[in-house]
Amino acid sequence: MREQLEGSRAVAETIGRCRVQVVPAYPITPQTHIVEAVGAMAKDGTLPGCEFITVESEFAAMSAAIGAAAAGARTYTATASQGLLYMAEALFNASGLGMPIVMTVANRAIGAPINIWNDHSDAMSQRDCGWIQLYAESNQAAADLHVVAFRLAEALNVPAMVCMDGFLLTHAFEPIEVPDAALVDRFLPHRRPQQQLDPDDPVTIGAMVGPEAFAEVRYLAHSQLRRAEEVHAGLAAEWTSLTGRDVAALAPYRLEGADTVVVALGSVTGTLQDVLDERADGTGLLNLRLYRPFPNAAVREALAGARRVIVVERAFAPGAGGVVSADVQCALAGTDVEVSTVVAGLGGRPVTTAALHGMLDAAAAGYLPRFDFLDLDRPLVERELAHLRGGAS
Amino acid sequence: MTAVKFYQVGSRAVGNRLLDPAHRTRQADPQRRNALNSGHRACQGCGEALAARYVLDTAVDATGGRLVTVNATGCLEVFSTPYPESSWQIPWLHSLFANAASVASGVVAALRATGRPDVRVLAQGGDGGTVDIGFACLSGMFERNDDVLYVCYDNGGYMNTGVQRSGATPPAARTATTEAVGTEPGNPFGVGKDAARIAMAHDIPYVATATVAELHDLEAKVRTAMSIRGARYLHVLVPCPLGWGTGTAETVKLARLAQLSALFPVYEARHGTVSSVLPIREQVPVEEYLRPQKRFAHLFAGDGRPDVIAKLQEIADRNVARYGLLSEEH
Amino acid sequence: MTAFEIRLHGRGGQGVVTAAELLSVAAFLDGHEAQAFPSFGSERMGAPVTSFCRISSTPIRTHEPVSRPHAVVVADATLLHHVDVFGGLRAPGFVLINSVRTPAELGLGDLVEQMGESQIRCVPATDLARRHVGRPLPNVCLLGALAALTGQVTRDSLESAVHERFPERIATANVVALDAAYAHVRSPEATHA
Numbered sequence: 041m042r043e044q045l046e047g048s049r050a051v052a053e054t055i056g057r058c059r060v061q062v063v064p065a066y067p068i069t070p071q072t073h074i075v076e077a078v079g080a081m082a083k084d085g086t087l088p089g090c091e092f093i094t095v096e097s098e099f100a101a102m103s104a105a106i107g108a109a110a111a112g113a114r115t116y117t118a119t120a121s122q123g124l125l126y127m128a129e130a131l132f133n134a135s136g137l138g139m140p141i142v143m144t145v146a147n148r149a150i151g152a153p154i155n156i157w158n159d160h161s162d163a164m165s166q167r168d169c170g171w172i173q174l175y176a177e178s179n180q181a182a183a184d185l186h187v188v189a190f191r192l193a194e195a196l197n198v199p200a201m202v203c204m205d206g207f208l209l210t211h212a213f214e215p216i217e218v219p220d221a222a223l224v225d226r227f228l229p230h231r232r233p234q235q236q237l238d239p240d241d242p243v244t245i246g247a248m249v250g251p252e253a254f255a256e257v258r259y260l261a262h263s264q265l266r267r268a269e270e271v272h273a274g275l276a277a278e279w280t281s282l283t284g285r286d287v288a289a290l291a292p293y294r295l296e297g298a299d300t301v302v303v304a305l306g307s308v309t310g311t312l313q314d315v316l317d318e319r320a321d322g323t324g325l326l327n328l329r330l331y332r333p334f335p336n337a338a339v340r341e342a343l344a345g346a347r348r349v350i351v352v353e354r355a356f357a358p359g360a361g362g363v364v365s366a367d368v369q370c371a372l373a374g375t376d377v378e379v380s381t382v383v384a385g386l387g388g389r390p391v392t393t394a395a396l397h398g399m400l401d402a403a404a405a406g407y408l409p410r411f412d413f414l415d416l417d418r419p420l421v422e423r424e425l426a427h428l429r430g431g432a433s
Numbered sequence: 434m435t436a437v438k439f440y441q442v443g444s445r446a447v448g449n450r451l452l453d454p455a456h457r458t459r460q461a462d463p464q465r466r467n468a469l470n471s472g473h474r475a476c477q478g479c480g481e482a483l484a485a486r487y488v489l490d491t492a493v494d495a496t497g498g499r500l501v502t503v504n505a506t507g508c509l510e511v512f513s514t515p516y517p518e519s520s521w522q523i524p525w526l527h528s529l530f531a532n533a534a535s536v537a538s539g540v541v542a543a544l545r546a547t548g549r550p551d552v553r554v555l556a557q558g559g560d561g562g563t564v565d566i567g568f569a570c571l572s573g574m575f576e577r578n579d580d581v582l583y584v585c586y587d588n589g590g591y592m593n594t595g596v597q598r599s600g601a602t603p604p605a606a607r608t609a610t611t612e613a614v615g616t617e618p619g620n621p622f623g624v625g626k627d628a629a630r631i632a633m634a635h636d637i638p639y640v641a642t643a644t645v646a647e648l649h650d651l652e653a654k655v656r657t658a659m660s661i662r663g664a665r666y667l668h669v670l671v672p673c674p675l676g677w678g679t680g681t682a683e684t685v686k687l688a689r690l691a692q693l694s695a696l697f698p699v700y701e702a703r704h705g706t707v708s709s710v711l712p713i714r715e716q717v718p719v720e721e722y723l724r725p726q727k728r729f730a731h732l733f734a735g736d737g738r739p740d741v742i743a744k745l746q747e748i749a750d751r752n753v754a755r756y757g758l759l760s761e762e763h
Numbered sequence: 764m765t766a767f768e769i770r771l772h773g774r775g776g777q778g779v780v781t782a783a784e785l786l787s788v789a790a791f792l793d794g795h796e797a798q799a800f801p802s803f804g805s806e807r808m809g810a811p812v813t814s815f816c817r818i819s820s821t822p823i824r825t826h827e828p829v830s831r832p833h834a835v836v837v838a839d840a841t842l843l844h845h846v847d848v849f850g851g852l853r854a855p856g857f858v859l860i861n862s863v864r865t866p867a868e869l870g871l872g873d874l875v876e877q878m879g880e881s882q883i884r885c886v887p888a889t890d891l892a893r894r895h896v897g898r899p900l901p902n903v904c905l906l907g908a909l910a911a912l913t914g915q916v917t918r919d920s921l922e923s924a925v926h927e928r929f930p931e932r933i934a935t936a937n938v939v940a941l942d943a944a945y946a947h948v949r950s951p952e953a954t955h956a
Contacts, residue, residue, distance in 0.1 A: 107539025246527030
């Protein structure tokens with residue numbers, strides 16, 4: 041049933057329908073509404089048998105999640121920004137141990153300077169932690185992707201994070217069809233752990249692995265993560281046949297015959313669709329929902345016909361350049377496609393249709409820099425740089 | 434007829450044939466689980482390996498085999514699981530250095546959620562992983578009163594990484610980061626944490642300290658702990674021949690001297706109040722405990738440091754007073 | 764069809780975020796597509812807060828803030844000369860201000876002349892709320908007034924949205940206040956110079 045509700049609420053209700061069994065939770069803006077709602081559901085019986093643990097930090101949250109998953113329970117948590125970093129050690133541990141935990145990341149900037157608003161620097165900073173990373177462009181996609189994520193994670197024993205833009209999606213009221221309980225039950229069976237902590241069949245989990253075996257163990261983890269692309273494709277097709285909604289790894293828009301293609305993740309892709317409709321000038325869009333594993337071949341194929349690609353991203357690699365665009369450029373290696381990187385929306389700065397039009401006009405006129413920051417106050421930074429260079433002595 | 438007290442019924446008489454079988458230790462039983470089986474790579478004379486075996490075998494027996502263990506990073510974890518081998522014959526999980534207590538909380542929740550509330554959870558780690566880096570997680574588990582028995586094997590330092598100082602390192606002890614140099618050689622006075630007392634301050638159902646010298650006492654405490662639901666803490670003194678610079682055959686003796694000198698008080702507490710102590714019949718001067726340990730050698734070299742020894746004696750005497758450690762009978 | 768875009772200004776604690784949400788729910792119940800979201804500063808009482816709502820006949824995909832509103836709601840008149848509440852307002856525009864004074868008395872004479880008297884209205888929302896609900900929370904009243912002024916949502920759907928959101932007793936009181944504000948805007952005598 042379609043309803044007008046807050047993104048966080050929709051995610052929480054979806055999590056409930058996924059019959060999660062253990063939820064360790066620590067609050068951080070802008071994820072709070074999700075864990076509050078899940079906590080209430082666990083307490084009032086809407087989510088029966090769910091153990092909701094109010095832990096003392098995000099590190100504790102992910103640690104408790106590891107314990108719960110190791111003991112065979114379907115496990116979920118949510119975080120953002122500083123919280124994701126605080127549990128960073130545990131993220132690597134979870135993926136290394138093969139724990140199929142699902143986590144919502146309500147994308148938020150990382151300090152210093154402290155900033156509570158949306159960008160992708162949190163999840164991007166953990167792109168190599170061995171987790172599957174999915175990005176939702178709308179609250180509907182966020183709800184759908186969580187269901188898929190549980191099945192994906194449990195099929196592969198690889199943890200998955202579902203990323204949704206903090207505030208822009210988490211705190212937005214939109215029409216959403218929260219996946220119906222019967223449908224979720226049909227799509228998502230009970231978890232059947234491959235191994236778990238069980239006195240009747242003891243196993244040692246978390247042994248020390250030395251130089252003689254470490255590389256092989258890591259290679260196998262990499263292979264498993266790579267498999268996620270194929271498994272996700274199958275699950276996405278199944279989801280579409282059940283709901284009519286798309287959660288595929290790549291979502292093209294006006295891509296056919298496009299000369300210039302914008303690649304982006306998350307809610308900005310919605311704004312971009314409006315912009316491209318207004319232009320109707322042969323510019324296309326590739327919305328990436330699956331970022332890890334990076335769908336190299338699929339991206340290369342999708343962008344094959346373009347002359348120019350502009351990666352609009354909500355994070356960047358200080359001292360280096362783009363993050364997603366590095367992966368895109370890798371996928372396009374050997375082709376003639378020109379790739380530009382535009383960093384937009386850092387720390388919650390709105391990404392406006394006006395600014396995006398400006399960016400595409402510049403690209404069309406041939407003066408979009410290879411690496412650019414959208415809506416940067418250039419006079420201000422130039423003054424400051426001049427001051428630092430000249431004035432400080 | 435006066436009852437005859439068998440003072441020697443402790444570790445010196447493990448499985449003492451004078452004892453009723455029902456009162457013998459778990460270690461005396463050939464049918465014990467050997468939760469930590471032989472073949473691990475611990476140093477000769479390792480107090481932690483000894484304690485872990487005692488503790489886990491008892492816990493397994495007390496729970497009818499329905500036990501899961503979570504282990505912090507440290508000596509025990511490293512020497513017991515050199516891939517592809519494992520010494521553990523029980524379900525065992527190692528995650529990170531700081532999080533054994535949190536992981537255990539998660540396991541407890543999962544066992545309940547998956548319909549196995551009869552399976553119990555024991556978390557364990559060294560002093561570094563417990564009182565320093567693991568402290569936030571430990572305190573969190575305590576304040577939630579999660580149904581976990583946390584066992585800390587305290588050898589007073591980060592031994593696995595080369596004997597560095599921890600919050601449990603005793604004053605004046607030499608470690609690699611508190612060398613026996615300068616005017617105040619070894620670990621400073623006035624620093625450090627008393628984890629057992631902090632555990633008591635959380636008002637959890639059961640806190641106890643123990644050593645590897647008194648096996649009956651240690652096993653009894655594990656049994657008591659496993660009979661209780663809620664957060665429980667057991668702090669076990671485990672000498673480390675390498676880190677302490679002691680003879681590998683002296684481990685049990687050193688543990689006993691630590692207890693008899695009152696530098697390591699042995700007691701139980703319920704909901705924040707001391708409920709019993711292991712009494713000391715004859716308090717041993719701290720010097721007798723310190724002298725065999727190379728980590729305190731600087732207190733005896735040349736003219737020695739009688740002033741430091743006196744300060745340590747003060748600490749011991751304060752423990753006697755605080756906990757009422759002296760036995761009524763002499 | 765371009766979405767009808769509303770921007771609401773207020774201070775923390777006046778329910779401006781909730782207002783946008785309720786508005787979007789009402790529009791949804793009317794059969795439209797709707798979107799509402801806040802622009803957060805740090806979440807403290809009294810700090811300026813802005814929220815946005817879009818109403819459309821086609822799915823709303825953009826997530827940028829409303830920079831060119833068709834309607835502006837000002838829940839706190841003290842913001843008027845502090846924050847650029849009218850920035851980007853599209854002609855002819857609708858403006859609704861929570862105040863017992865008239866737009867001219869609030870120093871908005873030029874705006875009245877530019878937009879036309881019927882487009883810019885004041886409503887004593889805090890007073891109405893205090894009277895009917897017992898709390899000086901102007902948000903629901905302002906929605907009633909907005910419905911009357913713009914016709915973008917129906918009064919009945921607002922009532923449903925309010926009942927969905929609040930417990931019975933509070934919802935009922937709020938609907939009375941909402942109706943009072945609605946009537947205030949509708950009645951010809953209420954038109955001020």
